[in-house]
Amino acid sequence: MFFDFGVKDFIDILLVASLLYYTYKLMKSSGSINLFAGILVFVMIWLVVTQVLEMRLLGSIFDKLVSVGVVALIILFQDEIRRFLLTLGSHRNVRRLVRFFTGHIEGKVEHDDILPIVMACLNMSKQKVGALIVMEHTFPLDEIIATGEEFNAEINQRLIENIFFKNSPLHDGAMIINKNKIRAAGCILPVSHDMNIPKELGLRHRAAMGISQQSDAHAIVVSEETGDISVAYQGQFYLKLSAEELETLLTKEN
Numbered sequence: 001m002f003f004d005f006g007v008k009d010f011i012d013i014l015l016v017a018s019l020l021y022y023t024y025k026l027m028k029s030s031g032s033i034n035l036f037a038g039i040l041v042f043v044m045i046w047l048v049v050t051q052v053l054e055m056r057l058l059g060s061i062f063d064k065l066v067s068v069g070v071v072a073l074i075i076l077f078q079d080e081i082r083r084f085l086l087t088l089g090s091h092r093n094v095r096r097l098v099r100f101f102t103g104h105i106e107g108k109v110e111h112d113d114i115l116p117i118v119m120a121c122l123n124m125s126k127q128k129v130g131a132l133i134v135m136e137h138t139f140p141l142d143e144i145i146a147t148g149e150e151f152n153a154e155i156n157q158r159l160i161e162n163i164f165f166k167n168s169p170l171h172d173g174a175m176i177i178n179k180n181k182i183r184a185a186g187c188i189l190p191v192s193h194d195m196n197i198p199k200e201l202g203l204r205h206r207a208a209m210g211i212s213q214q215s216d217a218h219a220i221v222v223s224e225e226t227g228d229i230s231v232a233y234q235g236q237f238y239l240k241l242s243a244e245e246l247e248t249l250l251t252k253e254n
């Protein structure tokens with residue numbers, strides 16, 4: 001007996017595989033990989049109980065759990081689902097399409113605005129001034145901005161350095177930059193509890209990782225201890241960057 005296997009089925013399998021891979025990547029970057037693994041194990045047990053062993057009583061309990069499970073999943077993963085849709089909308093190809101029709105990209109930081117940020121980081125790195133700068137992209141950070149001091153200033157190298165200067169009232173916490181404006185400083189970021197973050201990295205780095213797991217922002221850290229410049233982006237650390245590497249990373253379309 002032959003399977004009626006056509007191109008459509010092949011595309012179907014390919015799409016399901018990509019969906020699973022993308023979900024895995026998203027869960028990994030947001031630190032919920034154990035939850036994802038737990039759900040997979042549950043689905044496998046459910047399939048074995050209902051399809052292979054055909055246990056009716058246990059099967060009917062699992063069936064009930066699965067029927068309410070979809071709602072539970074939406075509640076559990078609401079941040080991840082939101083991020084997934086935002087990332088989909090901000091994907092390079094979709095942005096190209098938007099640029100084709102509108103002529104510009106909403107939320108994109110121009111190269112001229114990146115240079116003062118890179119220069120400020122370089123200076124702070126040399127003087128070992130600690131800094132935490134978040135570049136907001138398509139995922140809105142209004143709730144984070146509300147935790148700090150809001151203003152609407154042009155991006156300026158001196159201003160960035162002054163804010164993070166040790167005696168400045170706003171040096172503690174994170175600065176949020178959106179497009180060509182510094183939107184706030186002294187903001188509190190969510191701290192990542194990821195066990196894989198190296199032990200020598202403290203709260204500033206964990207806060208950078210936290211925001212990168214919950215949004216599509218770039219979070220730049222200048223270490224007060226070592227002067228190292230690092231970036232957390234999409235749940236990944238890019239450590240000990242040179243000025244050129246930082247510029248390339250920030251200029252790259254996400």
Ligand SMILES: Nc1ncnc2c1ncn2[C@@H]1O[C@H](COP(=O)(O)OP(=O)(O)OP(=O)(O)O)[C@@H](O)[C@H]1O
Nearest residue numbers: 130172173174188189202203204205207223224225
């Ligand atoms: N949740 C947070 N949101 C924003 N900023 C934070 C947060 N937690 C800590 N910080 C900032 O990090 C500073 C403390 O950094 P800490 O020394 O613990 O981190 P670190 O990663 O070791 O950095 P460094 O290498 O600069 O010492 C605080 O003074 C504060 O400015």
